[in-house]
Amino acid sequence: MARAARKNTQERKKSGQVSAQRCPTGIPGVDDILEGGLPRGRPILIAGSPGSGKTVFCLQTLVNGARDMGEPGLYLSFEERGRELQSSIQAFDWKGPIEDLHFHDAMVIHSVESSGPFEIAGLIAIIEHLCTKHGIRRVVLDGIDVLMGYMGEDAAEHRELQRLLDWVRNSDRTCLITAKDAHGPGEQAKRQELLQFVVDCIIHLERRIAGRISQRTMVVVKYRGSAHGVNAYPFVITSLGISALYLPPHQKKADPKTTHRSSRKTVSTGVRDIDKMFDGGLTRGSTTLITGQPGTAKTTLAGAFVEAACERGERTLLVLFDEYADRVVANLRSVNIALDRALASGLLRIEYRIASASGPDDHVAAIQNWISEHEPTCIAIDPLSAINKSIDANTAVPAIEHLVQAMRARDITCVLTSLTDGSTTEASGAHVSTVADTWVHLSYAIQRGERNRALTIIKARGIAHSGSVREMILSNDGISLAAALEIDGELLMGRARAFHEEDLQERAALAAQDAERERLARQLERQAVLDQIDALKGKLASLEALELKGPDRARPDPGDHGHGGGEPR
Amino acid sequence: MTDTEGNGSLRLRLFVTDESPGSCAARHNLAAALESLGLPAEMVEEIDVMVLPELAIKAGILVTPTLEIMRGAERWLIAGRLTVTDALVARLS
Incomplete structure (x- = not known):
């Protein structure tokens, strides 16, 4: 399926369907939902509950970009160590050499003592340095909400987030930012709301349990200035990573009833x-x-x-x-x-x-x-x-x-x-x-x-x-x-059909015998009639022969002293 | 920068971003804390992350301002404007 997604992306590029403004994820089905890909050079929020697949989505987008599209990637995570993420990549069956993929460990933030508000200008400088050094085109900031949680002040949080997003827009690099879902009032909800407002595209991933089975769906909540699929699309995570079960309308074929x-x-x-x-x-x-x-x-x-x-x-x-x-x-x-x-x-x-x-x-x-x-x-x-x-x-x-x-x-x-x-x-x-x-x-x-x-x-x-x-x-x-074989409204099958067929055969044989007998009788009768006809014909011939002799022959010959005629006594 | 010789010597590095308000505030608060402890402000090595990002990466710095305190084998990072002076003084003393 991943191979098919790559092929699709390449075909799209050839046909010009992928505009310069799109950054294909290479994830099967996802680029079709996004009608070409993520907004290139823009900040994108990948939101969802824990375990919904945010990290896999981001990793896969980076891997595909680095491996298939010549776009080196940088992954900066506030929640997982770089080596853990690299192990995650190894766990997937993503074929081919994956070079130009760089990890920067941001877990250190958890061991830093906090003493008043801080700025992320330094973080931006570090990211910019790494991007320039490695020619990075795609950046993932995984767990940005964790970093923001250390800010302490709403105003500072807002200001620093805006600073980060300004950098993304100015740097022309596609930047995926992940954040966990927030429910109800609270700091996390405010942060989520702010993120949703400032980014250009939001993809929400959800995982729920139905019965004993885990089901995942994704929704493109927002995509500034672009058409996109609007439904909740099911997706799965397999050894090949994420695959969205979506088929774009242009790939759907008419059913054969329309075929002549x-x-x-x-x-x-x-x-x-x-x-x-x-x-x-x-x-x-x-x-x-x-x-x-x-x-x-x-x-x-x-x-x-x-x-x-x-x-x-x-x-x-x-x-x-x-x-x-x-x-x-x-x-x-x-x-x-x-x-x-x-x-x-x-x-x-x-x-x-x-x-x-x-x-x-x-x-x-x-x-x-x-x-x-x-x-x-x-x-x-x-x-x-x-x-x-x-x-x-x-x-x-x-x-x-x-x-x-x-x-x-x-x-x-x-x-x-x-x-x-x-x-x-x-x-x-x-x-x-x-x-x-x-x-x-x-x-x-x-x-x-x-x-x-x-x-x-x-x-x-x-x-x-x-x-x-x-x-x-x-x-x-x-x-x-x-x-x-329908008999009296009942379909006969198996032995019933065989019995019936045997019965039919017997009847047919008897009927044939009767017919033969009748034929013979008719033949005899005909022969008898023919014999009678022959006899009558013989008699008729005799009479006709006599007739032909005429009256003289019929009169008694003077010399004839037969018993039939002769002199009167 | 002042690097005291021997075990238990104190080494301070302050990672800043130019003259940003946060960096200026941290610089000021750190100087006040050092003064309260009778330590010279010159012992602080200041690193502008915008200029030397490689040093920040090597030190595991993410945000600015961040103060790196090294005493022998021990090391602490304190991020922010260093407004919590009691905690800062405790670490420095």
């Missing part, structure tokens, strides 16, 4: 019968949701999709929640879905997450990171509904929507499975159905003591698709669908 059918590019589901139901397959770049109760073969369908993608030579990511990869791979083998070769070739990457260990934002950030690293064109997440295992479903919705949008922006074809319980048979547990382009529902049908799987397409935007319920059959040969 003739130009639709399809992707196989891995099951030929299902592809037929979708008029050739899923639309490339679309999001498909597969819902169903446990055991309805959601994972199997996801596996078939993954296998087919890898067979086409596409880089593919399979994300599993609460299920180990080797077990899933072994199970899929039993239905003739082999992922071993794809894994060995590196086309397929399988990742595993414990659903209850993190919140939705963290899960989504991890998936986005894997996407950045592996750059897949196809993804399956099984089951996505696990993402809200440790939190109420509604809280997970924005994170899931963000993930879907992010995948769509990269034109990734994805299959998401979602576990449903018996009470909500066709409701998608993760509430993905509204953002998904295609929705396949798997269910059970119990007939004659047998449980069978049924597959229905509930939604397929912009695709001619079958609306019939099909029986899904898993065998050693793979997955197939049986035609729907």
Whole structure:
């Protein structure tokens, strides 16, 4: 994800989207929220409660500036020692040499005795000296409220703060100042109010606990003279540092329903019968949701999709929640879905997450990171509904929507499975159905003591698709669908369908026998008629022959003494 | 600057910023404290941080005025205009 952020920044610079007045943080998502970056050469307040991520935000901005943008940084902290901060940097997976990053330990302030008001002109002189010496472009003053707390007098505090900010503006260096949140009346609140008034930009970070899960959000409270995102945006802190879950409008893609059918590019589901139901397959770049109760073969369908993608030579990511990869791979083998070769070739990457260990934002950030690293064109997440295992479903919705949008922006074809319980048979547990382009529902049908799987397409935007319920059959040969068989309003599946088909075959055989019998009878009858006709024809011929002899022949010949004629006695 | 020889010798450095009001006040208050102790004002080494920031960095100075008191291995930093004279005198004596 960090690589993507760097790429975004570089692309923005090339396209001129980053104006000279912007100082990109390089933090994924943050520069999009800030519409390019922080105000360059201006004082910026990073406010928030303890543990909300202020220090990480500042460190990351300095590291990115020094490493990727040729802007050396100076970090001056009144709350942590320089070596502790350097250890913090080591703890993050920030790749590449980080030079031109300088730390000045300001913790000494805590061991200084106070004897009346002081000035920070000396501090400014020291910072200016360090900046000139190292060519510093970005400065962080972490915990400025701590220093101000030693001032003792409001007027002095105000005056010295103004002096510091004047220096920032005149020095043309971007300066991030952190301060803790202040609640209620008091010195800290006054200080906070003053800081908020004099700085050019305020970013407020917040951390709260929902259930057992920590959730973080950031708000750009103020940005003088510039447009910026105005909402509370979720962000996470991972081994890569901060990532804001934000996708700017220009990166959001229209869903495939707006795509003309003739130009639709399809992707196989891995099951030929299902592809037929979708008029050739899923639309490339679309999001498909597969819902169903446990055991309805959601994972199997996801596996078939993954296998087919890898067979086409596409880089593919399979994300599993609460299920180990080797077990899933072994199970899929039993239905003739082999992922071993794809894994060995590196086309397929399988990742595993414990659903209850993190919140939705963290899960989504991890998936986005894997996407950045592996750059897949196809993804399956099984089951996505696990993402809200440790939190109420509604809280997970924005994170899931963000993930879907992010995948769509990269034109990734994805299959998401979602576990449903018996009470909500066709409701998608993760509430993905509204953002998904295609929705396949798997269910059970119990007939004659047998449980069978049924597959229905509930939604397929912009695709001619079958609306019939099909029986899904898993065998050693793979997955197939049986035609729907409806008898008296009841769909027959499994053995019931087999019995019915046998019955139909028997009836057909009997009917054929009856037909043959009737045919033979008709043939005999016809022959008899033909024989009669022949006999009559013979008789007729005789009569006609007699007729031809005429009356003379009919009169008795004088010499004829036959019994038929002759002389009268 | 006066640097008394041997262990327990007192060394004073006052870090200031030019002729700022705070620096002037600290200079004045320190001189008064030294006088009350019968110590010469000349023993104070004055360092303008604007001119010699490297020295301030080396000494761990952040704000001005700051008085650095060194007695043998011991060292104290007192920041501000040195208006709390009792505490200052206690440190210097």
